[in-house]
Amino acid sequence: MDRLWAPWRVRYIQEASSAPRNARDCFVCDALSAQSDRENLLAWRGPNAAVFLNKFPYNNGHLLVAPLVHRGRLEEFEGSELLGPLGTLKWLVGVLDRMMKPQGYNIGLNLGKAAGAGLPGHLHWHIVPRWDGDTNFMPVLGETKVIVESLLDFYDKLIIELARSTPSDV
Numbered sequence: 001m002d003r004l005w006a007p008w009r010v011r012y013i014q015e016a017s018s019a020p021r022n023a024r025d026c027f028v029c030d031a032l033s034a035q036s037d038r039e040n041l042l043a044w045r046g047p048n049a050a051v052f053l054n055k056f057p058y059n060n061g062h063l064l065v066a067p068l069v070h071r072g073r074l075e076e077f078e079g080s081e082l083l084g085p086l087g088t089l090k091w092l093v094g095v096l097d098r099m100m101k102p103q104g105y106n107i108g109l110n111l112g113k114a115a116g117a118g119l120p121g122h123l124h125w126h127i128v129p130r131w132d133g134d135t136n137f138m139p140v141l142g143e144t145k146v147i148v149e150s151l152l153d154f155y156d157k158l159i160i161e162l163a164r165s166t167p168s169d170v
Contacts, residue, residue: 028052028066028122041155044162046170048084051092053151053158058128060149061100065089066124074111074123085125087169092127099161102129 031040032050041053043063054062065088067081074082089107096102106128110117 026122029070043158048080049088061129063127064124070122072121084170091167095161096129100129103132104130
């Protein structure tokens with residue numbers, strides 16, 4: 001599906017074409033080891049999970065919740081490694097409710113490449129805020145999705161809102 005306006009995609013296209021990536025590359029682990037959270041769209045670091053903005057969002061407010069450990073299968077997780085990210089999902093729904101007032105959410109994960117996982121080696125959940133009518137004529141007839149706010153503008157607002165609330169169960 002085309003995007004009507006998505007200037008952040010240029011960087012991805014340039015990086016993807018200029019440097020070969022191998023199977024061990026992981027944008028989550030790379031971002032967690034880097035110092036530039038805003039550049040990596042890393043919005044929050046918790047004891048068991050991290051929160052990212054999706055660089056290629058389906059909707060405004062599309063977030064990713066990733067465990068801190070690099071594992072790609074559910075059965076590889078135990079205790080807080082799995083429960084922490086789930087608590088983070090719960091917390092973020094409340095944060096997005098206050099920020100964006102969505103009428104619903106798509107929340108899920110893709111297990112394995114065949115299921116659509118773009119990063120099959122590092123499990124992560126997607127949180128996509130939804131509104132009645134957000135699937136209008138543009139994606140249906142024009143195969144185009146309208147994203148109304150830049151990633152960095154939303155990132156800055158999200159950082160402020162995350163700082164205002166205290167997560168529990170993470």
